[in-house]
Amino acid sequence: MPAAPRLALMPSDTERAHEAAQALRETGDFVPLEEAEVLVALGGDGHMLHCLHQLLDNGRDIPVYGLNYGTVGFMMNKPKSSRTLQERIARAKPLLVTPLEMTATTGSGSEETVSAINEVSLLRETRQTAKLEVSVNGKVRLPELFCDGILVATPAGSTAYNLSANGPILPMGSNMLALTPISPFRPRRWRGAIIPDHYDVQFRVLEPDKRPVAAVADQKELRDILAVRIRVAQERRLQLLFDPGRTLEERIFAEQFHF
Known part of the structure; x- marks a missing residue:
């Protein structure tokens, strides 16, 4: 059985995100970003963009799994689940984004x-x-x-x-x-x-x-x-992780039928 990936935690500046980060730290170990294999972003869509730009600026090519502690959270996953964070990441579907x-x-x-x-x-x-x-x-x-x-x-x-x-x-x-x-x-x-x-x-x-x-x-x-x-920039790819059935691809497609 493969080892669970090393996770880095990056909350936004909001109180909700920091409280969620503290709760997650009590359930598992997290490593600095430079040692991580997956980045966990806590916040809204603006924070997700901030995290993706940080990876681009630092030349890091690791997936990002977002949990919505913002307003819309179009690029994020639901914060609550019966599964652990590691279980959710193991089941998540990747989506490549080209900047x-x-x-x-x-x-x-x-x-x-x-x-x-x-x-x-x-x-x-x-x-x-x-x-x-x-x-x-x-x-x-x-x-x-x-x-x-x-x-x-x-x-x-x-x-x-x-x-x-x-x-x-x-x-x-x-x-x-x-x-x-x-x-x-x-x-x-x-x-x-x-x-x-x-x-x-x-x-x-x-x-x-x-x-x-x-x-x-x-x-x-x-x-x-x-x-x-x-x-x-076809040579630069970013990878987002989404819970099954909640991918960004599905959400964007569904927006065409909203009125």
Whole structure:
């Protein structure tokens, strides 16, 4: 019988998550993150994103099992069960998630590359409408888009900010990305696009001095943006663990039938 995996515990800053972490520590041994084979995240979806980014930043390739001690918990599992934590993890179903990679050029001429699990969004910084050029695979598709912003969402993030902006829900495994405008003013009838996830998307900010734009990759914000290139980092994979019958894939699919 294989040995149980070594677990690391990472609670969010909330009182509920810390109380749950204390209760779990009384039932078993946990190790530091650098020694762990599975990371147990206690919190909500925002905390799950924080944990995934920490793994990306540290080059760790271990599964994450989330327990919901937040509000929505779309990427988490139910906190209560008759099974032990080790039993639940042993039965859990893995789901691979591939992050986006955003490379942004700022007004100073510097470049910064950051990752996003849910979406990358460009947002106007002032009352002035953003004016953007939209290209896909190096070909200009929209010479001018006047809007509050635009976002590129993965299937995992398609039910988050993307859905609130009236973007499409993308099933997991669809190998697609959602390109969704935020409050588009011109062209009025453009409602976005669905593109293959092996395509690159480029945005160029037009009139950046008059119409400054920020770029946000999940929780990381960069300001004074001139241009952004977004691609799916196929070489980087994250693994989430879900209780049987409660996978993220099923939840995203079911969202298409909610009204």
